[in-house]
Amino acid sequence: MSFRVGPVGFRVGSDFAALIATLRALYADYPGPEIAHFTVRLPATAPWRRFLRPSVAIEGDYMLPDAAPLPLAQGLLAAEMAMNLQVALGHRRHLLLHASCVERDGRAIIMTGESGAGKSTLATLLGARGWRFMGDEFVLVDPMTGDVYAFPRAISLKNEAIGVVQHAIPGGRFGPLLRNTPKGDIRHLMPTPDAIARMDEPARPALLLFPAFGASRDVREVGSVEAFVRLTQASTNYTALGERGFDALADLVERVPARAIDYPDGQTALAMVEALWEAA
Amino acid sequence: MTATRYRAPPADALLIRELDGLFALYHRPSGTTHLLASPAPELLDLLADRAMTRDALLDQLLRRYDVTDAADDLLDARLSELIAVGLVYAT
Numbered sequence: 001m002s003f004r005v006g007p008v009g010f011r012v013g014s015d016f017a018a019l020i021a022t023l024r025a026l027y028a029d030y031p032g033p034e035i036a037h038f039t040v041r042l043p044a045t046a047p048w049r050r051f052l053r054p055s056v057a058i059e060g061d062y063m064l065p066d067a068a069p070l071p072l073a074q075g076l077l078a079a080e081m082a083m084n085l086q087v088a089l090g091h092r093r094h095l096l097l098h099a100s101c102v103e104r105d106g107r108a109i110i111m112t113g114e115s116g117a118g119k120s121t122l123a124t125l126l127g128a129r130g131w132r133f134m135g136d137e138f139v140l141v142d143p144m145t146g147d148v149y150a151f152p153r154a155i156s157l158k159n160e161a162i163g164v165v166q167h168a169i170p171g172g173r174f175g176p177l178l179r180n181t182p183k184g185d186i187r188h189l190m191p192t193p194d195a196i197a198r199m200d201e202p203a204r205p206a207l208l209l210f211p212a213f214g215a216s217r218d219v220r221e222v223g224s225v226e227a228f229v230r231l232t233q234a235s236t237n238y239t240a241l242g243e244r245g246f247d248a249l250a251d252l253v254e255r256v257p258a259r260a261i262d263y264p265d266g267q268t269a270l271a272m273v274e275a276l277w278e279a280a
Numbered sequence: 281m282t283a284t285r286y287r288a289p290p291a292d293a294l295l296i297r298e299l300d301g302l303f304a305l306y307h308r309p310s311g312t313t314h315l316l317a318s319p320a321p322e323l324l325d326l327l328a329d330r331a332m333t334r335d336a337l338l339d340q341l342l343r344r345y346d347v348t349d350a351a352d353d354l355l356d357a358r359l360s361e362l363i364a365v366g367l368v369y370a371t
Binding site for chain 1: 295297299300302304306308311313315
């Protein structure tokens with residue numbers, strides 16, 4: 001099967017027809033690519049592992065030698081990890097930031113942080129409140145214009161976030177619950193049809209947020225140097241892009257205000273983001 | 281014995297952006313990014329494609345720039361840092 005997420009075309013193949021069928025159903029609203037930029041392969045780890053304790057290997061044009069295979073029940077996670085890996089290691093047209101992103105009126109909020117900081121959950125919840133969801137894993141910065149492009153693949157909700165989002169978006173298109181994966185419990189949610197239909201529309205970055213979940217409510221201004229350093233760390237291809245990456249990132253942190261927010265729960269975070277947005 | 285002279289890459293080998301009073305520097309030959317504080321960018325500017333002894337450098341630094349941080353030992357410290365990261369070399 002093949003499909004396009006934002007500017008990236010994927011071709012995905014597997015020994016497991018059931019896994020491809022699940023992916024087909026989840027990615028039914030996505031257009032076909034003009035060309036497939038990356039091939040993702042999800043074969044059985046050995047011929048007999050198609051049947052006996054079925055196990056999915058994570059392979060593709062780009063591979064990590066130590067990428068551990070996953071049981072077939074977690075095949076969607078294997079697909080997600082393989083797709084991310086191709087983009088993280090292979091995409092060169094944009095500066096990639098490991099971040100989530102939402103847009104309103106042509107202007108974008110970019111949210112980045114460690115795993116567990118809540119960037120996926122926040123972007124998903126904002127997406128249900130009138131914002132356009134642009135992605136929860138990568139945001140793509142065009143080095144020529146400074147605009148950001150969407151990469152709205154299946155949203156990967158983890159652990160407590162699953163319940164929070166199911167409660168907030170009861171009609172969402174969820175994938176199966178994957179229990180006890182290496183990243184905990186995972187459930188995928190497909191972006192809304194509107195987010196997919198508009199995925200080729202760029203946006204102007206207007207606010208950079210560094211959320212952190214768990215602490216009591218706090219907002220701190222982040223200077224452009226700190227934002228620069230944090231974003232070089234959040235980029236998977238900053239080094240590979242060379243001076244295009246340097247210029248794109250320096251432009252971004254120079255132009256766009258940045259804030260670190262600590263929040264104890266999702267509702268507080270949403271209120272904080274909306275307030276910062278009004279002020280930005 | 282002649283005094284050690286110091287030299288930096290030509291100006292077009294570096295991209296420098298001022299951010300919040302610090303300087304982000306991209307070194308084209310190595311593809312490395314550095315964050316520098318004054319007077320390091322001034323030193324690189326003075327030494328761009330031109331070798332200079334430490335004393336001449338100190339003199340120029342005081343003369344050309346409003347640098348307050350140019351005491352003898354501080355200059356040595358900054359120079360050795362720039363040498364350590366490969367932005368300045370001794371000839």
